[in-house]
Amino acid sequence: MSITAAVILVFIFYVFLTFVIGYFGWKKTKLTPEDYFLAGRTLGPFVLSLTLIATYASMWTFLGAVGTNYRFGTSFMSCMITYNVLWPLMIWIFGVRLWLLGSKFGYITPSDMFADYYQSEAMRIIVAIIGIIALIPYMSIQLLGGGLAFEAATGGVIPFWAGALIMVVVIGLYTFFGGLRAVVWSDVLQGLFFLVVLLILSIWAIKLTGGNPFRIIAERHPEIFDPGRFKWPIWFAFIMTWAFSPLLPHMMQRTFMAKSGKTIAQSAVSVAILSPWFQTVTVMLIGISALVLLPGLTGKATDAIIPSLLAKYAPYVGAVITSAAFAAGMSTLDSQLISASSLLTRDIWVKYIDKKADAKRETIIGKIFVLVVTVLMFFFVLTKPGFLVILGTAGAGICIAAYMFPTIGVLFWPRVGITAALWSLIVAGVVAFITFAIWKFPLGIPNTLWGMGAGLIAFLILTWTTKPLPYEQQEKFHGYLTSVIHGEKIE
Amino acid sequence: MSNEVYKIPNKPWWWPRSLKFKLVFIWMIVFFILMNLVNLRIIAKSVFPLVLGLPFSLFFVFLICLISTIVIVGIYFVWKDFLKRVE
Numbered sequence: 029m030s031i032t033a034a035v036i037l038v039f040i041f042y043v044f045l046t047f048v049i050g051y052f053g054w055k056k057t058k059l060t061p062e063d064y065f066l067a068g069r070t071l072g073p074f075v076l077s078l079t080l081i082a083t084y085a086s087m088w089t090f091l092g093a094v095g096t097n098y099r100f101g102t103s104f105m106s107c108m109i110t111y112n113v114l115w116p117l118m119i120w121i122f123g124v125r126l127w128l129l130g131s132k133f134g135y136i137t138p139s140d141m142f143a144d145y146y147q148s149e150a151m152r153i154i155v156a157i158i159g160i161i162a163l164i165p166y167m168s169i170q171l172l173g174g175g176l177a178f179e180a181a182t183g184g185v186i187p188f189w190a191g192a193l194i195m196v197v198v199i200g201l202y203t204f205f206g207g208l209r210a211v212v213w214s215d216v217l218q219g220l221f222f223l224v225v226l227l228i229l230s231i232w233a234i235k236l237t238g239g240n241p242f243r244i245i246a247e248r249h250p251e252i253f254d255p256g257r258f259k260w261p262i263w264f265a266f267i268m269t270w271a272f273s274p275l276l277p278h279m280m281q282r283t284f285m286a287k288s289g290k291t292i293a294q295s296a297v298s299v300a301i302l303s304p305w306f307q308t309v310t311v312m313l314i315g316i317s318a319l320v321l322l323p324g325l326t327g328k329a330t331d332a333i334i335p336s337l338l339a340k341y342a343p344y345v346g347a348v349i350t351s352a353a354f355a356a357g358m359s360t361l362d363s364q365l366i367s368a369s370s371l372l373t374r375d376i377w378v379k380y381i382d383k384k385a386d387a388k389r390e391t392i393i394g395k396i397f398v399l400v401v402t403v404l405m406f407f408f409v410l411t412k413p414g415f416l417v418i419l420g421t422a423g424a425g426i427c428i429a430a431y432m433f434p435t436i437g438v439l440f441w442p443r444v445g446i447t448a449a450l451w452s453l454i455v456a457g458v459v460a461f462i463t464f465a466i467w468k469f470p471l472g473i474p475n476t477l478w479g480m481g482a483g484l485i486a487f488l489i490l491t492w493t494t495k496p497l498p499y500e501q502q503e504k505f506h507g508y509l510t511s512v513i514h515g516e517k518i519e
Numbered sequence: 520m521s522n523e524v525y526k527i528p529n530k531p532w533w534w535p536r537s538l539k540f541k542l543v544f545i546w547m548i549v550f551f552i553l554m555n556l557v558n559l560r561i562i563a564k565s566v567f568p569l570v571l572g573l574p575f576s577l578f579f580v581f582l583i584c585l586i587s588t589i590v591i592v593g594i595y596f597v598w599k600d601f602l603k604r605v606e
Contacts, residue, residue, distance in 0.1 A: 103558065106580045110554045113587045117547065120594055128605070240572045250567075253574040256560040263558050289605025293595055300591040304584055440532045506527045512604055514528075514536065 032182040034347040042351045043198050049213045053206025060387045064207035064394055065136050065370040071212060071285045073294035079212040080282055080295055081302050082219030084273060087173040087357035089311060095330030097315025101252030105312045107263045112308045114271035116300035122274050123283040123292045125439040125509055130284035132508065138280045138431070139375040145438045145505055146446045146497070156375035158457050159277040162427030163368045164405065170361040171195055171409045174354060180335065181350040192409055199362050200402035204395050208285065211362045218355035223306055225352035229334065230310040233317035236341060241317045252319065265474035269424060275431045276424060278367035369397040422464035422475055429479030430457035433487040442502040448490035456483025539597045543590055550587045
């Protein structure tokens with residue numbers, strides 16, 4: 029059997045499994061927005077932990093992260109492990125409070141929460157637009173990577189367009205029918221699959237080096253372990269972006285899906301162990317072992333370390349690994365797809381165009397948006413636009429910088445009023461966009477930091493100089509959070 | 520629920536109230552500062568000696584990340600009364 033046939037067979041088996049999951053998701057899902065977009069807020073700790081980690085880790089973990097470890101060694105490793113230690117902490121800090129408000133007031137999208145707290149429809153629209161701007165290019169990157177990986181893994185037998193088409197059809201179908209249940213259940217399969225594959229690959233790669241790869245590289249290329257090779261502004265911006273990833277719309281919505289606050293806490297614990305010690309360390313071990321096994325790679329060739337290692341040492345295993353990379357990409361893409369659909373349906377279509385839609389109609393519209401976004405994304409990706417990667421990378425930073433300060437107002441700081449929240453949202457988003465798309469990284473500082481810095485200034489000045497929200501509104505939220513979190517008596 | 524009245528306490532929102540959470544807060548700040556100092560080549564910049572088979576800079580990064588992981592996991596056991604309220 030040829031390697032191409034092996035890749036196709038393993039992928040067909042994998043797709044079959046996701047369709048089975050999609051079928052059960054479809055049978056269990058009711059036609060209500062809460063059930064379709066949030067799985068009826070019933071997720072337990074096992075499913076929530078794995079959907080969090082599967083959604084967080086993308087195809088880049090398999091391709092880009094290994095190569096960056098290869099090129100930058102300890103320096104990138106310290107960056108990756110820092111943000112992977114910190115984002116579970118953010119689940120504690122933000123996630124628990126988001127769940128409390130989401131379950132009490134019935135929020136489905138982040139815009140629901142911001143609009144309700146700040147009593148502002150402008151807030152709803154801008155939050156939704158920024159969320160969509162962040163999600164769509166990010167999704168397209170997963171698809172772009174999937175199409176290219178398929179083409180490479182099958183030696184061009186399945187061309188880029190067909191690989192991308194297969195990926196959108198599979199994801200589009202199980203998301204359309206099964207809703208969020210199908211997405212999170214397939215995330216469990218995909219998350220377990222790629223974590224196990226990463227673990228096995230890292231052990232195998234170390235064995236292939238025939239000793240301790242750290243000792244070998246420390247003697248041959250000690251500069252790899254120089255902790256300052258990854259320049260500080262970039263290092264810091266990576267951490268500030270990915271440590272705050274629970275503020276991205278699809279990640280925020282995951283906190284609304286939990287069965288209880290205790291589930292969020294248990295998931296924070298699981299992710300605190302899995303993300304730095306399984307996802308990060310395994311990627312680093314593969315990168316460092318590759319320095320011994322495949323020396324001298326530079327530039328884009330380092331992104332193909334895993335396929336190159338397998339092509340050299342275990343060609344048939346490559347079929348399984350290709351599917352694991354797809355699993356990482358698909359588990360990110362499906363979550364973003366349903367999140368983008370919920371923003372379009374709930375915050376724009378039903379709110380402003382079809383105001384009389386009942387729960388059933390809203391869910392059907394949500395399903396239609398899943399298909400619409402899927403098709404648009406496919407045709408967009410076919411053009412292989414160069415700016416897509418730029419916009420996609422910038423998208424997450426723009427969204428996190430923009431969402432950060434209004435979220436602090438909702439969850440922590442009662443003094444924050446609508447003017448401070450709205451303008452910090454706009455200023456951070458616009459500055460983060462301009463410093464990437466128009467004036468790239470002024471002074472060598474990445475756009476996320478420019479956005480956060482400008483947003484922070486606007487936020488602080490306007491918080492102290494403009495009116496806070498009415499006291500009753502502050503009490504409704506902050507009084508409630510305090511009463512539950514600190515156990516203070518409700519009067 | 521509509522008749523419930525909640526009072527916002529007059530305490531700084533960013534400063535933890537219990538001693539255990541103050542320690543968690545302080546450690547995470549220390550952790551973040553240490554990681555920055557490593558990247559800026561101010562501390563733990565040498566490759567040798569190897570500790571447990573790892574270059575010293577990498578060993579140091581692993582060590583403080585391990586402590587931070589224990590602290591983050593530890594929050595679960597410190598915040599028991601809250602977990603009972605949201606069970």
